[in-house]
Structures are given as structure tokens and as C-alpha cells.
Amino acid sequence: MMLDISYQLVIDTCLKRGFPSDIRIVFIELSNNPFFLSTLMNKKNKYQNVGNDLIFDMIVAVYISNRKHFLPIVHHEIDDLFFQKDIPRLVLGLHSKISSLLPIVINNNIPFVLVSDAQKRVKDVAFLRGADPNRINFISSDNSCLLNAKSHLKRNYLVYSMIDFSFNHEPMYSKLSDRMLKLGRLTQSPTIFGLSCVNSAGELTYVSKNLELTADLDLVKQNILSFIHQHKPYSEFNFDKLN
Amino acid sequence: MNTELAVLSIIKKFSKGNSEELSINTSIRHLNFDSLDFLEFQMAIDDEFKIEVEIDDFLKCNHVSDIINLVNIYCNKK
Numbered sequence: 001m002m003l004d005i006s007y008q009l010v011i012d013t014c015l016k017r018g019f020p021s022d023i024r025i026v027f028i029e030l031s032n033n034p035f036f037l038s039t040l041m042n043k044k045n046k047y048q049n050v051g052n053d054l055i056f057d058m059i060v061a062v063y064i065s066n067r068k069h070f071l072p073i074v075h076h077e078i079d080d081l082f083f084q085k086d087i088p089r090l091v092l093g094l095h096s097k098i099s100s101l102l103p104i105v106i107n108n109n110i111p112f113v114l115v116s117d118a119q120k121r122v123k124d125v126a127f128l129r130g131a132d133p134n135r136i137n138f139i140s141s142d143n144s145c146l147l148n149a150k151s152h153l154k155r156n157y158l159v160y161s162m163i164d165f166s167f168n169h170e171p172m173y174s175k176l177s178d179r180m181l182k183l184g185r186l187t188q189s190p191t192i193f194g195l196s197c198v199n200s201a202g203e204l205t206y207v208s209k210n211l212e213l214t215a216d217l218d219l220v221k222q223n224i225l226s227f228i229h230q231h232k233p234y235s236e237f238n239f240d241k242l243n
Numbered sequence: 244m245n246t247e248l249a250v251l252s253i254i255k256k257f258s259k260g261n262s263e264e265l266s267i268n269t270s271i272r273h274l275n276f277d278s279l280d281f282l283e284f285q286m287a288i289d290d291e292f293k294i295e296v297e298i299d300d301f302l303k304c305n306h307v308s309d310i311i312n313l314v315n316i317y318c319n320k321k
């Protein structure tokens with residue numbers, strides 16, 4: 001199969017550098033390559049990532065497909081609420097190649113459950129990042145999803161769920177579901193929304209905001225859209241009904 | 244109102260299918276509930292009967308009759 005030229009450059013750079021676990025080395029080399037950057041013009045991946053976020057995703061994709069170990073640097077600005085093990089917490093986010101949060105919750109022994117149907121892939125990626133995949137508990141996104149999530153919230157688990165989805169199998173994740181916001185409101189669980197951005201050094205920064213779910217739901221949704229736009233100004237999301 | 248009628252009445256509020264066919268023998272699967280419907284239905288049952296049904300018990304219910312039995316068990320525990 002003919003590979004996209006930009007992906008071929010990522011593969012070549014990874015191979016040349018010997019897949020270092022510090023992927024910043026590959027990131028810096030690629031982001032200083034004007035030809036590589038020119039191949040990314042007007043490019044967006046399915047998570048709507050461009051620029052540094054896109055380069056990072058491409059490198060991670062190559063590492064994962066080659067089953068190479070990697071340790072991305074993650075900075076985080078997380079409210080203390082996140083680490084409080086005696087209250088339920090609902091943490092919402094956007095899909096991405098890798099999660100900034102999983103190693104944090106695993107390494108801090110936070111009881112948590114992830115809403116995902118991609119269990120094998122999530123476990124594989126956790127393993128490649130040196131996090132114990134057996135510590136990840138899952139809830140499937142079927143029609144008992146919210147009940148299962150509620151059950152875990154009642155036991156003071158951190159429930160982690162992505163709220164973006166692709167509409168009618170379109171390639172891009174561009175829709176947001178409000179069902180987890182409704183769960184947070186109905187169960188009166190403290191709810192956080194967060195996402196990750198990649199800086200020019202190839203390091204991840206996880207940023208989050210607490211959601212005030214007692215406010216009008218449309219206002220909460222608008223706050224989420226504004227927060228995403230603030231950190232990913234090129235992305236286009238809107239709320240829609242999840243099929 | 245007895246438990247059966249009350250449960251059927253709550254289901255009708257959430258039902259997307261033909262609620263006239265609803266009976267205690269109806270399969271939960273045939274209610275066409277989405278995830279949010281299930282959550283709201285379970286909370287409505289708790290509210291109506293002033294009980295706190297364990298969600299794991301609730302998820303084991305296959306038919307409307309199972310929900311009715313579950314409600315009766317929890318009401319009798321009170």
C-alpha cells in the first residue's frame with residue numbers, strides 16, 4: 001500500500017532515531033523539517049488535530065503500529081477534585097491517539113472506569129506507555145452505559161468518558177453528545193471537562209475545567225464549546241444526538 | 244395503584260414503541276430504551292417507590308415482570 005508522504009517521513013525519522021522512548025526527539029526533528037511541515041498544510045486527522053497536535057498523533061500512531069515503548073511528557077492542570085477518592089467524579093474529554101489522563105489515574109491508584117468499546121487498543125497503548133493495563137476497568141457504550149456509570153459513581157469511582165463521536169461513520173469526530181452531562185446532572189456528580197494539547201517541544205499539556213451542571217444545560221454546552229475552541233481553535237464541534 | 248400498574252405507567256412515559264402492546268411479559272430489550280432512557284427509568288422507579296434499587300440488580304432484569312418483582316422485593320425490605 002502506498003503510504004502518505006508525511007507518514008512515510010514520520011516512519012523514516014522514527015527508524016533513523018531508533019524509536020527512542022522519549023518521542024520528543026522525533027517530534028523536534030520533524031517539526032524542524034520544512035518539507036515535512038509543507039506536507040501537513042491543510043491536513044487534519046480524524047480527531048481534528050492540526051500542527052503540533054497532528055505531528056504528535058502521527059508519531060504516536062507509528063510507535064503503536066510498531067509496538068514500540070514510549071513515554072510522553074505530560075503536564076497537567078487538574079483540579080484537586082480529580083484526586084479526591086471519597087467522592088464521585090465524572091471526567092469528560094475528547095478522543096485522541098493517547099490519553100494524558102490514564103497514566104495519572106493508574107499511577108495515583110485512583111479507582112476509575114473508562115467508557116470505551118476499544119478495550120484491546122486502550123490496553124495495548126497503556127502497556128506501551130508503561131502503565132498497567134490490568135488496572136483499567138471498562139464500561140461499554142451500550143444502552144446500559146449510563147446505568148453502569150451511575151453504579152460506579154455511587155461507589156466514588158472516577159468515571160472517564162469521551163463525549164465526541166463521528167456522525168454516520170463519517171471519518172471526523174465532530175459531534176458532541178450531552179448524555180454524560182445529563183448523567184452528571186442527574187447524579188449530582190462533580191464533573192470535569194478536559195483535553196490535551198501538544199506544545200512546540202512535543203510535550204502534552206492536559207487542561208481542564210469544572211462544569212457547573214446546575215446551570216442551564218445549553219449554557220454548559222456553550223462553555224464546553226468555548227473551552228475547546230480556546231485550546232483547539234481550528235476544530236469544529238457541535239452537540240448532536242448520539243445514535 | 245399496585246406495583247404492576249405503577250411500573251407499566253412509568254414505562255409508558257419512556258416507551259418509544261407501541262405502548263399498547265406493553266405487558267408484564269414484554270422484554271426489556273423491546274422497549275427500545277437508549278442509555279439515557281434506562282437511567283431515567285431506573286431513577287423514576289426509585290422515586291416512585293421510595294427505594295434505592297442496586298443497579299446491578301436492575302441490569303439483570305430481562306422482562307417487565309422482573310422489574311415488578313424487584314420493586315416488590317425492595318419495597319418489602321423497607
